[in-house]
Amino acid sequence: MTETVSRPDARPTRRALLALLAGLPFLRPLAASAQMDPGRATAFIQQTGEALVGALNNTGLSAAQRRERVAGILRQAVDMEGTGRFILGRWWRTASPAEQQEYQRLFEQTLILNLAARFGEYQGVRFALGRSQQRTEDDALVTTVVERPSSAPVNLDWRVADVGGQPRIVDLVAEGTSLRLTQRSEYSAVIQRGGNQVSALLAAMRNQLQQLQQRG
Secondary structure, X not given: OOOOOOOOOOOOOXXXXXXXXXXXXXXXXXXXXXXXXXXXXXXXXXXXXXXXXXXXXXXXXXXXXXXXXHHHHHXXXXXXXXXXXXXXXOHHHHOOHHHHHHHHHHHHHHHHHHHHHHHOOOOOOEEEEEEEEEOXXXXXXXXXXXXXXOOOOEEEEEEEEEEOOEEEEEEEEEOOEEHHHXXXXXXXXXXXXXXXXXXXXXXXXXXXXXXXXXXX
């Protein structure tokens, strides 16, 4: 159940926030199908946040079970296809159909394992909603505060859009920085270092996925 925190305006340090959210590539989808009402976006984030907190704070689950439950929630909440394609950016057009397919598969698996492993480590999490506002015709921004034991509160702004008739998380904004754009830049740098070949990114993603699976 959601618990109210007393410091909705607290700002975490940049280092603490990035440590929590490293590797978190959310972004706006390629095309939103309808205007997202702020009230609907708020209800969706509240539901998603309560589900995550419930999974994280369930003392009857093992760490592995918590990670699995968190992974299921994230798969339902995030626009995976739009996220992956936008982050790959202009390189999507240069990738072969086989590379596009493998990229999408690796992207989803890596994202889910990364987030589930990170969030699954925490217990005693508290979550509170802040303000919500319309950002564009396609998406709304919902501010939340997340508290963890022995850690500074983390303020996260979630961008929510209508994707295929359903609200989906499409970006996270931390201290004014869009994490979708950060991830897009990192992926592009890997491709450029690899001779402008998408295969270089796929190799790096396979390696990252293997490491995450070994940790699990």
